[in-house]
Amino acid sequence: MSEDETxxxxxxxxxxxxxxxxxxxxxxxxxxVERVLYHMCNSLSDGQNVKISGFGSFVLRDKGERIGRNxxxxxxxxxxxxxxxxxxASQIMRDKIAG
Known part of the structure; x- marks a missing residue:
């Protein structure tokens, strides 16, 4: 598997x-790979969270209006x-990242 320079x-x-x-x-x-990513994107755009066991969860949150500052x-x-x-990230993923 090759990764780009970043x-x-x-x-x-x-x-x-x-x-x-x-x-x-x-x-x-x-x-x-394209089909998996397509289904994940569609589920998220339909308002569903996506959980991949042993990897993690993609969760949608609604943020209310607030005041910011330039x-x-x-x-x-x-x-x-x-x-x-x-x-x-799942606990399994966090443990792998931590080494």
Missing amino acids: GTLTRADLADVVHLKLGLSRAESASL PKTGVEVPIAPRRVMTFR
């Missing part, structure tokens, strides 16, 4: 791992309500 794991890297580990063709591996001028400005996505 150390980022890409779709192509994931497809390569699927190809090597499962023996699918490169095209089938890329298609599988750091350059100090002027207060309203920040519109919005929906944000957060990721919470």
